[in-house]
Amino acid sequence: MRGVFSRQSMDFPSARQAVLNVLRGARAGDLPRLLQWMRTTNDFDEFTSSNDDIILRSIAEDLRDCLPKEAMLSSEHLALQKLQQQTKPTVHIDAFLYDDDCIDSLCEEGKMSRYYCLTCGSHRTAPLEFISHSFSISELKFLFRHVLPDLTGKVVVDIGSRLGAVLFGGYFYSSASQIYGVEMNADFCRLQEVIIAKYQLHGRIKVLHADICTQASLLQNADIVVMNNVFEYFLDSSEQARSWKFIMQNVRKKGSLLVTLPSLEKSLSELQVDIQLSQWVEALPLDYDMFFEEVADREALEQIHLYRIL
Secondary structure, eight states: OBTTBOSSOOOHHHHHHHHHHHHHHSOTTTHHHHHHHHHHOSTTHHHHHHHHHHHHHHHHHHHHHHSOTTOOOTTOHHHHHHHHTSSSOEEEOOTTTOOHHHHHHHHHTTSOOSEEESSTTSSOEEEOEEEOSSOOHHHHHHIIIIISOOOBTOEEEEESOTTOHHHHHHHHHOOBSEEEEEESOHHHHHHHHHHHHHTTOTTTEEEEESOGGGOHHHHHHOSEEEEESOSTTTSOHHHHHHHHHHHHHHOOOTTOEEEEESOHHHHHTTSOOOOOHHHHEEEEOOOGGGOOOTTOOHHHHTTOEEEEEO
């Protein structure tokens, strides 16, 4: 719990007064330097980061309590059908809700397995394929603290916001002024609104129950657009192509950024859509070695791609 409580715990009024007493006790000539240091230092990161992580884990726990273990709803007809059609047995494990420790605990309790039987009744097993439609907390921290620039005054749009992981990550890990989630599933919109109300996040987050193809103005004004595994499991091929074409036509603000998982090339490779990526975006390299989060999955981070709109 480092960073949440000091060794001698104080309530907010006492802690505030203690900070003011320190400032008043500084020599007059050093006070401007002290204030400048407080405005610009990274020395406070351990306190804010710890609290942000804890709140996000609390949100994930609240959402787990509202959802079945696989975090998929009966209203997701196409997604459920596509899971069943995978060549290898595949299960949806939402990375925002379940980190590796959670999965290990569920496996130990016999509530989940990482393997499936190749021959029923034998000891021949193989790893299950896991898929997630959300970023994990460590991936969100990587995205907002290391991949994206300072978002002060910026507008973030998450297409297919689902459980709201990007919205909540953007709220706690960035200074974005407005964070919009666009989600077609009304059940998931209601879940996001429950969390927004409980944690009082209304000031910067707004959820829109809508098809992204009705949100031209929002996309045209976005500074950051995030798309995590957004269409493949939820739309048929023709609808995917229609949505991508609409996005390409409206995400046009020069210098704005597009975050995708998987890459644009992979998402578009099997669709009949005429999008010339070289005329629309420029791929930007990411430095994964600058991210020292112990729980981060390097392979998962490498699936995140960043593009600048030309």
